[in-house]
Amino acid sequence: MAPVRFTRKEIAQRNSEDDAVVVIDNMVCDLTRFLLDHPGGVEPLMELAGKDASHAFHEVGHSEYARDWMQTFVIGEVVEEERHAVLPWPPSVIDEQAERRELRGPVGESPWATPLLLVLVAAMLSLYLYLWPEAL
Numbered sequence: 477m478a479p480v481r482f483t484r485k486e487i488a489q490r491n492s493e494d495d496a497v498v499v500i501d502n503m504v505c506d507l508t509r510f511l512l513d514h515p516g517g518v519e520p521l522m523e524l525a526g527k528d529a530s531h532a533f534h535e536v537g538h539s540e541y542a543r544d545w546m547q548t549f550v551i552g553e554v555v556e557e558e559r560h561a562v563l564p565w566p567p568s569v570i571d572e573q574a575e576r577r578e579l580r581g582p583v584g585e586s587p588w589a590t591p592l593l594l595v596l597v598a599a600m601l602s603l604y605l606y607l608w609p610e611a612l
């Protein structure tokens with residue numbers, strides 16, 4: 477069965493505690509019956525009712541469990557022409573990428589890294605020979 481499609485204008489009207497709908501990653505979620513069960517409280521959900529909550533949802537760093545739970549509230553999707561780019565998921569993918577960048581460090585990506593290393597080795601060798609000329 478084809479999923480139900482909603483325009484962002486239709487969603488914007490569903491912003492009350494009796495009818496609270498948000499968009500997360502282009503999926504339309506009816507959170508009306510979830511409001512009181514949300515571990516993060518009613519307030520953050522009501523602030524976003526009728527709106528696109530994708531950014532807020534990801535920024536909180538919701539667990540995979542929360543993500544799976546969220547799927548149970550999906551009632552449809554945003555019409556094709558009004559969809560936004562979806563953020564990568566799971567966050568571990570983002571974290572791993574960030575970690576790899578951190579491991580590489582600022583020098584790892586610099587074009588000066590290799591010449592600098594060579595100069596350092598040459599300087600150390602000269603110092604060594606200067607201090608212990610008999611080593612030759």
Ligand code: HEM
Binds near residue numbers: 505533
């Ligand atoms: C269907 C949508 C949502 C589901 C199923 C959901 C579920 C959860 C769950 C299970 C937690 C506990 C921590 C975790 O396991 O990640 C949580 C915490 C929280 N959520 Fe949500 N959430 C939803 C939407 C949102 C939205 C749209 C916001 C908006 C900002 C939000 C804000 C928060 C906050 C602030 C916390 C508390 C974080 C903390 O104490 O560290 N949630 N949520």
